Every structure is written in C-alpha cells, then in structure tokens.
Amino acid sequence: MRTLINDIVIPLRDTTGKPLAAVYRxxxxxxxxxxxxxxxxxxxxxEKHAPKAPAAKPDKKAQTNRRIEAAAGESPAPKxxxxxxxxxxxxxxxxxxxxxxxxLKELEFHSRGNIEKLAELSLxxxxxxxxKVFVEQIGALYSAQDAFQxxxxxxxxxxxxxxxxxxxxx
Numbered sequence: 001m002r003t004l005i006n007d008i009v010i011p012l013r014d015t016t017g018k019p020l021a022a023v024y025r026x027x028x029x030x031x032x033x034x035x036x037x038x039x040x041x042x043x044x045x046x047e048k049h050a051p052k053a054p055a056a057k058p059d060k061k062a063q064t065n066r067r068i069e070a071a072a073g074e075s076p077a078p079k080x081x082x083x084x085x086x087x088x089x090x091x092x093x094x095x096x097x098x099x100x101x102x103x104l105k106e107l108e109f110h111s112r113g114n115i116e117k118l119a120e121l122s123l124x125x126x127x128x129x130x131x132k133v134f135v136e137q138i139g140a141l142y143s144a145q146d147a148f149q150x151x152x153x154x155x156x157x158x159x160x161x162x163x164x165x166x167x168x169x170x
Contacts, residue, residue, distance in 0.1 A: 094166040111149045118142045
C-alpha cells in the first residue's frame, strides 16, 4: 500500500523506517489480530466453564393427574422404557453435541487462519520472490482450504440447528 501526498508516492513504513510486510497489507496491525484471537478464546473458555442449566423439574400437572388416577383405582399407563430414560440421554446427548459443535468451530477458526496465511504466502511468493513456478500450487492449496472453509461453515450451521432441536423447550 502506498500513500499519495501531492502526487508523490510514499510507501507505508513501520516505526523503524522499513516498508510494511505483506501481513500488514493483508490483515492490518497484528496486535488487532492477536486481540481478536484472545477475545474468541476467552468466549470459548467462558462457554466451556459456564454453570450448567438446572435440571428440569417434573411437571406438577402430570404428578397431580397420576395421583388422581391412582386414588380412583386406575393405574396410570406404564411408560415404555424408552420414554422413561429419554430425558437423561437427551441432556447427555445435547452436552456431547455441544462439545462436538465447539470442536467444529475451533476447526473453522483454524481454517480461517490457514486461508489468511496462504494468502500472505501467495503474495510473498508471487510479488516479492517472483517464483511463478509455485504460484499455481499455492493457488490450488488456497482453493482447497476455501472449499473446506465453505463446507465446515455449512456443517456448523446444520449442527447448530441440531443442537437447538435437542435443547429442552422452556
């Protein structure tokens, strides 16, 4: 990047007077990138160690209906085993699914970083080193990483919908 002052081209320089590296042209100040990474990590840490939601209380109306039926001499219809044990596995399944979702988001985060690094390397190889032989190969890597990024974003979206489905209605 260059700055135009009165039709004079001045390359952007750092505090030591050297021209800015490719990474600054692509991503801006690395302190901002590091700060953004730290914020994301703190959010994940808080989510991971957040207090668990309290267990669902039994439905009072259902308990009252069972007592009335028992008092009337009717025994309530026994629930199938699958229904009785469905609550704990659902919460366990939700917890495990949320852990998987967290790992998928971590993969996506690293994928985004890989795309940024590949873009930087591509500029370095093509513009600074003038190694045209490797431009096509790094372009293929960039395309593959971009395809992975698109697919993992779609998977995360679908998996978030599944986790929302597993959450108990409040």
